[in-house]
Amino acid sequence: MxxxxxxxxxxxxxxxxxxxxxxxxxxxxLAPTQIFVDAFESFDIEISLAQARGPMGLSKWQHIRLLLDEPAIAAQWQARTGRPPADSDVDALYERFMPMQIAKVGQYxxxxxxxxxxxxxxxxxxxxxxxxxxxxxxxxxxxxxxxxxxxxxxxxxxxxxxxxxxxxxxxxxxxxxxxxxxxxxxxxxxxxxxxxxxxxxxxxxxxxxxxxxxxxxxxxxxxxxxxxxxxxxxxxxxxxxxxxxxxxxxxxxxxxxxxxxxxxxxxxxxxxxxxxx
CATH class of the missing domain: 3.40.50.1000 (HAD superfamily/HAD-like)
Structure with missing residues (x-):
């Protein structure tokens, strides 16, 4: 050969x-999942650790996008803001998530x-x-x-x-x-x-x-x-x-x-x- x-x-x-x-x-x-919970909570949106884990492995922006696409979470967003979640909302959550993640990642x-x-x-x-x-x-x-x-x-x-x-x-x-x-x-x-x-x-x-x-x-x-x-x-x-x-x-x-x-x-x-x- x-x-x-x-x-x-x-x-x-x-x-x-x-x-x-x-x-x-x-x-x-735990580091990424708990911070997703905390970031959503800062917008008065409740998600569970299990929900936060669902898209794990994706980039964090895409992860947030998929969480907001979940019907139960989207319904909370609609009730909170009066409109469906948009990419601009993903941007806002990501901007909130980033400093929280940077501050906490060392703990994990x-x-x-x-x-x-x-x-x-x-x-x-x-x-x-x-x-x-x-x-x-x-x-x-x-x-x-x-x-x-x-x-x-x-x-x-x-x-x-x-x-x-x-x-x-x-x-x-x-x-x-x-x-x-x-x-x-x-x-x-x-x-x-x-x-x-x-x-x-x-x-x-x-x-x-x-x-x-x-x-x-x-x-x-x-x-x-x-x-x-x-x-x-x-x-x-x-x-x-x-x-x-x-x-x-x-x-x-x-x-x-x-x-x-x-x-x-x-x-x-x-x-x-x-x-x-």
Missing amino acids: NTALASRACPALQAVIFDWAGTLVDFGS SQPIDGAAQVLAWLRGQGLKIGSCSGYPRQVLDVLLPLAAAAGIRPDHVVAGDELAAGGRPGPYMALANVLALRIDDVAACIKVDDTVPGIEEGLRAGMWSVGVSLCGNEVGLTRSELDSLPPATASELNRQAQDRLRQAGAHYVIDTVAGLPEVVAHIRARLARGERP
Whole structure:
């Protein structure tokens, strides 16, 4: 077989691209969801944490747009203002959300157990580390130094508001990492995310997609909240989260990023057999 064709058929793994909240930091992905609740409340609109979690993974402007499109929330807006919500209202909510998010993100920046160790292990394996987030760049500018001090330093970071093409569930942020990291085959990349749009992002980019269930948005509980539950209840919540991520198309689902090394070994073996995502 032609050497170039063989290389194309069986790329070696080159990079892992991570989401941030609920994947590397912020067990339960509380920072974005609670601030959405608070921002809407400042406009006298009540939304639940469950509602706030619904569009998680999208850029924050689009997230607010989808929340305002929900019939129950739109009805509140109509009753409050006398008109349906418009894009100008999304702008107003986003402008309220941003300083609140910037002020609070540091409170939720603690690394998820094992994250720093896994990133160090990946580097030891010769892999590049990318990342992307629904967070705007202004929020990441606060989060990144805090994460770096705890040992979480990706080689590249893409924010949810800095690509003209848009964010998730499109492939653009993941592909921006491919360009920045100089990866020559998207099949040589793993995308790791705790949200359905993040899984779809990886799939649309042609990558292996790995869902993170227990510590992410789909369960949506802090470590202490989870530990306070009966084991059977916690296990059932995790199973439901795993099912949603698999239904979105995840090739693998792990409880937390600490389980990634075993998945890396599986994917390397599949690539060696000539399989692609």
